[in-house]
Amino acid sequence: MSAAIELHGVSARHGAATVLHDVTIAVPPQSITAVTGHNGSGKSTLLGVLAGVHPPASGSLWRSHSGRVAFVVQRSEASDALPITVRQTVSMGRWAHRGAWRRLTREDRSIVDECMERLGVADLARRRLGTLSGGQRQRVLLAQGLAQRSDLLLLDEPATGLDAAAKARIAAVLAEERARGTTIVHATHDPGDAAAADARIVLAHGRIADPEARE
Numbered sequence: 001m002s003a004a005i006e007l008h009g010v011s012a013r014h015g016a017a018t019v020l021h022d023v024t025i026a027v028p029p030q031s032i033t034a035v036t037g038h039n040g041s042g043k044s045t046l047l048g049v050l051a052g053v054h055p056p057a058s059g060s061l062w063r064s065h066s067g068r069v070a071f072v073v074q075r076s077e078a079s080d081a082l083p084i085t086v087r088q089t090v091s092m093g094r095w096a097h098r099g100a101w102r103r104l105t106r107e108d109r110s111i112v113d114e115c116m117e118r119l120g121v122a123d124l125a126r127r128r129l130g131t132l133s134g135g136q137r138q139r140v141l142l143a144q145g146l147a148q149r150s151d152l153l154l155l156d157e158p159a160t161g162l163d164a165a166a167k168a169r170i171a172a173v174l175a176e177e178r179a180r181g182t183t184i185v186h187a188t189h190d191p192g193d194a195a196a197a198d199a200r201i202v203l204a205h206g207r208i209a210d211p212e213a214r215e
């Protein structure tokens, strides 16, 4: 099967600094790909390039997916400061389909409920996002990503800092999404998560490294 995403000779910058160098990768479709590498190796930047929010400085990006990409970043200070509830946060995942100022349909609301259930945050629905623990907030943001029902899900360290039960829940959710035909790319520091993925991309100092290399 041809790739879901291909990068050829991609470099990417933050300001004057080049942080990805000559990255050529093919992401397999309908499978889970783990991106690993030490702190600062370029994982988040690579996800931003794959998501289309960080334009490459050079090289080319090709995606087979025509629809919107669901991109779940590490907790953002901005969303923490907003006075919104967990349900409203997850509902924002439906805006891509409805527009921010349209009423959500019955179907949207049932998708939002289902995503909160799957991530174990349904009982937090009425809580303000800013009052949650880091791990709870992380699961809410993942529920928001799932609610987008995208066929390309990009996740920046979705399980980092979570307890064993929450990690297992996320692994199960990702396996379910893959079974639905979703292409998933996630950054991780967990060797077990990387080993469990279908494919691995290892970064070292912004370059693709030997996949057998360990952090």
Ligand SMILES: Nc1ncnc2c1ncn2[C@@H]1O[C@H](COP(=O)(O)OP(=O)(O)OP(=O)(O)O)[C@@H](O)[C@H]1O
Pocket: 014, 015, 017, 019, 037, 038, 039, 040, 041, 042, 043, 044, 045, 046
């Ligand atoms: N907004 C920014 N401005 C300037 N430099 C940045 C910015 N974001 C990241 N960088 C730099 O780009 C490089 C790659 O960072 P990136 O966040 O992609 O790494 P990472 O592998 O995701 O790290 P971590 O494991 O710590 O999350 C680092 O050297 C970092 O300092």
